Amino acid sequence: MGEPQAYISGIGMSEVGVRLKRRPLLLTVDAIREALDDAGLVAGQIDGVATYPGKMPTYLGFSPVSSDDVIEALGLKTRWHLGAQEMTAQLGAIAAAAMAVKAGRARHVLCFRTVYEAGALADPDEYPPMHRKDVSGASQWTAPFYAISAANWVAQYATRHMARYGMTREQLSAIAINAHRNAALNPRAIVKEPLSADKYFAARMISTPFCLYDCDRFTDASTVIIVSAGDALDEITATPVRIAATAGSVERYSWDQAEWPGSYATGKALWEHSDYGPSDLDIAQLYDGFAFHPITWLEGLGICPIGEGHRFVEGGTRIALDGVLPMNTSGGQLGAGRLHGFGFAHESVVQMRGLGGDRQVSGNPSLAVATSGGGPMAAALLLARD
């Protein structure tokens, strides 16, 4: 008997849209139904639930549904569950579920991430926005200077890359253009059309060097990943994808004190937990809340040297569907919608099962990396089809 293993056994996604009328809990249920059908499981077989970041009453649109809500609403009988903001990042919930099934605490864990940021804006009575006047915690050191958005915080890492390593906006544009091109081939994406370089450069600035197309946009959706124990695979009907390694890191909590985004420490750690290396990857699904993030992941994962990420993506050839390392094949968050991390795990599984339709990468991809996190905290999954 080998070491215990964890697999992704089922995936599901609700309708993805902007200002959806359907309640977030029911969007979550839609995604759960699809994932259960996909895996060939029924609710009675689910004995674990995990989500990130758990319900956030102070910012309900960001996370409107808790693990407890799902357990209660669906009559689940769990032996392990989690919903926590204080973890390595979005995909950390899936990494935790993998640990739980390997430890024998659960057999099938339903992991979800539900976002309702667009719908919440449309319904401020039900989903009160964050109170910007309530300046406390880490934000008291940034908000008084109107560094309010993550766009402002991440933009400064991008500016530094331009000054230190010569990154250009032309190179950065390859990320958004690739995302839109792939999203146009993905029926579930919120973006329906490719993006021309002219349109990119004509777009208004948000926070230099980020223009409108370098920023993901508020989305309403739920994504579900079911994590199952290796010794429970006989209960599964779909092709399982092995969680070959997980990693995560937090070295500073303060966004403005970290010398490097968490993608660097996490990317390095991921390979320490596996027998694979960056050159073994067939596809890369890299967090792109902002267009600069994938560049940090390419460097952090050692796919290219530090300071070379922008040259790797230049022109978009290497990262295209027929490139050496197809990246963000669903359109990522810039194209498919701000699914907040979980979309990258979902798309990895779609591709490794050969179900990508018009956006399917050729050559039967069998090793993928899915990452999440754009600040000092980050998480990554290495996924393999055996």
Place this chain on the structure above:
Amino acid sequence: MICRCGDCDRWLHPPQPICRHCWSENVSPQPASGRGRIDSFTINHQPWMPGLDVPFVIARVALEEDESIFLTTNIIGCAPTDVAVDDPVVVNFSEEDGIFFPLFERAG
């Protein structure tokens, strides 16, 4: 004033009741030179709230005392497009309702 450890002499920010390097509790706010270097910056064009005048510069300033300590701040006194990474800067406090905000301007 920036928080500093009285035992290992390292500067600390944001302030904590304990030194993150030596775990000493002998930490207190100490006068700093007010000089630093622009580690990075962004020109914000998005009016995040009604009445916010754009564009303006948000910067991360590395303190002269310790380059691993950063202050998020605004650069004032010049056109946003004149700001560059590594520019030396000096503090210029701006008072509002009795609170002194440490803004910075380019030195020299």
